[in-house]
Amino acid sequence: MTQSNDTSGRFNAVALRRTILQMAYAGSTVHIGCAFSIVELLAVLYRNHLRYPGNDPRAADRDFLVLSKGHGVMAQYACMRELGWIDENAVRNYFSDGSKLKGLSDSRIPGLEVTSGSLGHGFSVGVGLALGARMRRASRKVYALVGDGELNEGPIWEGALFAAHHELNNFMVIVDENGFQAMGRTTEVLALDSIAAKFQSFGFETAAVDGHDEQEIDAAVRALWASASTAPKALIAKTVKGKGVQFMENDNRWHYTRLNSETYAQALALLGNPTS
Amino acid sequence: MRGAFSSALIRLARHDPNVLLLTGDHGYALFDDFRSACPAQYINAGIAEQNMVGMAAGLARTGFRPFVYGLSAFVPLRVLEQIKLDVAHDLLPVVFIGDGAGFVYSHLGTSHQATEDIACARVIPDLAVYSPADRFEIDACMQLAYDTAGPVYLRMGKSDRGDVHTAPQGEAVRSPLCVRPGASRDLAFVATGSLVRSAVDIASTHFPQASVWSVPLIKPIDSRAVAQLCGNTRVIVAMEEHSVFGGLGSVITEIAAAHSPTRVLRLGVQDRFSDLCGTYEYLLKEHGLDQASLLRQINHFLSPGT
Numbered sequence: 001m002t003q004s005n006d007t008s009g010r011f012n013a014v015a016l017r018r019t020i021l022q023m024a025y026a027g028s029t030v031h032i033g034c035a036f037s038i039v040e041l042l043a044v045l046y047r048n049h050l051r052y053p054g055n056d057p058r059a060a061d062r063d064f065l066v067l068s069k070g071h072g073v074m075a076q077y078a079c080m081r082e083l084g085w086i087d088e089n090a091v092r093n094y095f096s097d098g099s100k101l102k103g104l105s106d107s108r109i110p111g112l113e114v115t116s117g118s119l120g121h122g123f124s125v126g127v128g129l130a131l132g133a134r135m136r137r138a139s140r141k142v143y144a145l146v147g148d149g150e151l152n153e154g155p156i157w158e159g160a161l162f163a164a165h166h167e168l169n170n171f172m173v174i175v176d177e178n179g180f181q182a183m184g185r186t187t188e189v190l191a192l193d194s195i196a197a198k199f200q201s202f203g204f205e206t207a208a209v210d211g212h213d214e215q216e217i218d219a220a221v222r223a224l225w226a227s228a229s230t231a232p233k234a235l236i237a238k239t240v241k242g243k244g245v246q247f248m249e250n251d252n253r254w255h256y257t258r259l260n261s262e263t264y265a266q267a268l269a270l271l272g273n274p275t276s
Numbered sequence: 277m278r279g280a281f282s283s284a285l286i287r288l289a290r291h292d293p294n295v296l297l298l299t300g301d302h303g304y305a306l307f308d309d310f311r312s313a314c315p316a317q318y319i320n321a322g323i324a325e326q327n328m329v330g331m332a333a334g335l336a337r338t339g340f341r342p343f344v345y346g347l348s349a350f351v352p353l354r355v356l357e358q359i360k361l362d363v364a365h366d367l368l369p370v371v372f373i374g375d376g377a378g379f380v381y382s383h384l385g386t387s388h389q390a391t392e393d394i395a396c397a398r399v400i401p402d403l404a405v406y407s408p409a410d411r412f413e414i415d416a417c418m419q420l421a422y423d424t425a426g427p428v429y430l431r432m433g434k435s436d437r438g439d440v441h442t443a444p445q446g447e448a449v450r451s452p453l454c455v456r457p458g459a460s461r462d463l464a465f466v467a468t469g470s471l472v473r474s475a476v477d478i479a480s481t482h483f484p485q486a487s488v489w490s491v492p493l494i495k496p497i498d499s500r501a502v503a504q505l506c507g508n509t510r511v512i513v514a515m516e517e518h519s520v521f522g523g524l525g526s527v528i529t530e531i532a533a534a535h536s537p538t539r540v541l542r543l544g545v546q547d548r549f550s551d552l553c554g555t556y557e558y559l560l561k562e563h564g565l566d567q568a569s570l571l572r573q574i575n576h577f578l579s580p581g582t
Contacts, residue, residue, distance in 0.1 A: 107366050113337075115361045124327040125362055128334020131319075136338060155358075158324035162331065165322075 010082045011043035013214070015274040017244045019078035019091060025264040027095030029103055033242035033254035035074040037178040037211070038145060041237055044217045045143060046079045057085050057111035063140055064129045066113045068122025069147035069176060070105035071255075073112070077101060080111045120153025122146070123173065127159040130171035130232075141225070145174045149181025152190050157202070160232075164203030167230035172221070173199070175234065176211065178241035180252045199234035211237030245270050277435035280411035281373075282309055284418035285343060289314040292341060295422070298332055299345040300325045303375070307345075325350050329358035329370075336368040341422065347381075348374025348390035352397050352429050359427070364403045369425040377407075377433040378470060378517030379550070382559040391545040395522025397429040398495045405495040406430040407516075407524075408449075409472035412441040413492045416449040420493075433517055434470040434556060440490055451498040452505065456480065458487035461508055463578070466491060467515035468524045471543075471565065475515050478571055497527055503535035513541045513574055517565060520544040541577040543570055 020035045045065060053059045057080075067076055077094075080086045086101070093099050100109060104117030113129075114122045126144035133140040146156065163171050175195055179186055186192055196206045205227055207220040217237065224233040241255070242248030245267045259267065286309060289295040297310055301323045311318050321328035325346055332342040344351060351374050352359055363370045374393055381388035397405045406421065406428060408414040414432070421428040440455045452466065456476050463486040467475040472490040479486045489505065491497070506512060512532065514525035525542030532538050545563050552562055560566045564573065 115365050118357060118361060120326070121330055121358065121362055124330025124358070125334045125337075127327065128331030128336075129338060130334070131331060132335045132338025132340055135335075135340070138338075155324075155326040155330060158322070158327035159330065162321060162324065162327060 011047045011079060012274040013039050013043055013244070014271055016043060016075065016078040016082075017271050018268065018273070019081055020074045021259070021264065021267050021271070023074050023077060023091055023094040025259045026092055027103075028258045029074070029095060030256050030258060031071045031074065031103065032257075032259070033178075033180070033248055033252070034069065034071040034147070036243045036245070036248065037239040037241045038069075038072045038075050038176050039078075039244070040212045040214050041145065041174060041176065041217060041239075042075050042079050044214050044221065046083070048218055049141075049221055050143070052083075055083060057083075061138065061140060064113050064126065064142045066122040066126040066129070066142065066144045067105045068114070068116050068126070068144050069119065069150050070116030070122070071147070072145070072176070073103070073105045076105070076112065083111070085111045119147070119150040120155040123156045124159040126173075127163045127168065127171060130163065130168040131166060133170055134168065140170065142171045143174055144171070145176060147181070148175055148177045148179065148186050148192060148195065149189070151175070151192055151195065152181070160199065160202040160204065163232040168232045169230050172224060172233040172235060173204070175236045176239050177236055178239040180241045180250075180255070182255060184252065196234070196236045199236075203231055204234040205229045205231040206234040206236060208236045208238065211239035212243055277408075277411045277414055277432070278306060280415050281418065281432065282306060284415050286310055286313045288418065288422050289317050292422075293317065294339055295341045295343065296335060297343050297345060298328050300328050300350065302347060303345055325355050326358055329355040330362050332370045333358070333362035333366075333368055336363070336370050341369055343371045343373060345373045345375065347388060348377040348393045348431055349388050352393055353390065356396055356400070359397075359403065359429075360400050364400050364427045367402055367426050370427055371421045372427075372429045373432060374429060375432045377431045379556055379559040379563070380434050382556045383553045385553060386549045389550060391517070391519045392522070393429070393431060394494055394516075394518050394524070395526070398522065398527075402427060403495070404428045404493070406492055407468040407494050408432070408492045409467075409469055409490045410439040410441060412439065412443065412445050413449055413453075413490065416445040416447070417492055420447070420449060431469065437470055437473040440472045440476055449492040451493075451501045452489040452491045454487060455490050456488035458483075458485050460485035460487065462510045463513065464489065464505060464509040464511075465513050465515065466502075466505070466524070466528055468492070468494065470517045471515040474565075474567060474570060475513075478567060478574070482571060491524055494524055494527060497531070499531050502528060502531045506532040506536040506538040509538060511539050511541065511578065513543060513577075515543045515570065517560075518544050520546060541574065543573060
């Protein structure tokens with residue numbers, strides 16, 4: 001297996017989705033579909049690529065994972081739980097009065113790098129992080145995870161011009177191409193056509209993968225970093241919004257719908273458990 | 277004043293190699309000296325202000341000290357959300373320089389004029405707001421912005437109206453600065469930026485007993501000093517090349533309302549855009565901020581019947 005150099009069994013996709021469901025049910029929250037589409041992407045990054053010396057989310061020489069699409073934050077919480085950065089109480093008491101973990105990425109939480117949810121911010125911050133790392137001659141890498149709907153935002157393309165012009169080949173944007181945004185399909189709202197072609201025309205080196213195939217993701221990330229090109233990288237991951245629970249898949253209502261005891265039980269049953 | 281700004285920036289950049297200048301393709305001649313003195317610390321981010329501010333946050337997170345330059349019509353206004361979320365929320369040490377505030381670009385119209393920037397900036401939590409009046413104040417404000425090591429918006433307005441001080445101000449800029457002493461307990465002038473010069477001129481000619489104060493730090497404001505001045509003075513005239521909503525006049529009235537029954541006349545830009553263009557002096561007059569108009573409004577406020 002090229003999939004893993006971490007044999008602990010951490011970041012199992014089913015286990016991560018169960019945590020997401022647990023949090024979503026505990027907090028009666030929305031954005032389940034947005035989190036489900038990026039589970040395998042985050043699992044591969046945390047397991048095989050992101051460096052956190054000393055398992056410290058604030059380590060001075062860590063890599064940066066910028067969740068620009070803040071709506072997927074529960075998937076990141078699920079990974080942070082496995083890393084021991086979030087305790088069980090925080091999962092059980094998600095959204096309770098006076099709790100810290102919010103429904104969108106908040107940079108004051110160790111492990112989250114930006115305050116996002118207003119879209120199009122994390123990409124630019126990530127470009128700045130990549131520029132800063134290069135000016136310091138540090139080998140730190142920056143991953144900015146954006147949604148395909150988020151590509152409607154202008155600053156993304158401002159940042160893309162800058163990253164390419166300055167040859168920031170320590171910067172990788174990962175596009176969660178689940179085909180949906182808040183109010184409908186991306187093809188209905190603002191058609192994006194070929195995302196890869198767009199980033200190529202901006203001077204990025206691109207790769208396209210099935211965003212739920214961990215081996216494919218891992219191989220593509222490695223290949224992009226291994227490239228001798230000075231271009232910044234774009235990984236276009238074709239995903240399914242709501243992936244993992246059949247009645248949520250490609251049903252945009254799960255951008256907004258909250259779980260009840262019945263749908264929670266059904267979703268858990270459909271997911272199965274990590275060992276099965 | 278712009279020369280003092282450039283010198284201060286070069287001084288800071290030479291002192292600390294982490295100081296960076298980011299510009300959104302503005303400041304053509306202004307940065308010639310900086311670019312030759314510290315070429316590696318100069319970044320032209322292109323005509324892309326939102327990305328520039330997001331990048332400044334990323335650079336600050338990797339230990340740099342960005343000074344982000346733009347016209348005040350764009351920085352802070354166009355990038356207010358980036359300032360709020362990417363910078364201020366995490367107390368990052370980024371200094372925003374908004375040049376050409378007020379009616380400096382008098383011929384270019386509304387897109388290049390900024391009379392709402394103080395109001396917008398001061399409601400962002402933890403964002404300081406500086407508004408220097410002359411080269412001594414800007415030098416001190418630049419040093420303070422660096423030393424503060426937090427988010428700062430520094431407003432640079434009309435820069436050639438002459439000095440109001442005769443010596444460097446240093447840390448004193450944290451409080452209102454007395455630029456013209458006066459014994460009157462009836463009237464005091466409190467102004468910021470370009471209109472400090474006007475306040476001094478009006479007081480000297482027409483109200484020789486009135487004191488004149490310059491306020492380079494709109495936020496954090498030395499509210500004790502302001503409350504004291506309000507407590508000692510029957511009428512305060514606040515003057516600024518900015519909207520009467522949310523700027524220095526508002527700051528003074530907020531403090532006065534809590535601490536003292538003084539009356540405050542807020543002289544500034546009324547709630548409207550510039551319909552017409554012309555010289556800077558023309559536009560001041562068009563907005564009632566030339567000396568004759570200011571004097572008329574003051575006299576009317578002091579003696580409404582006349």
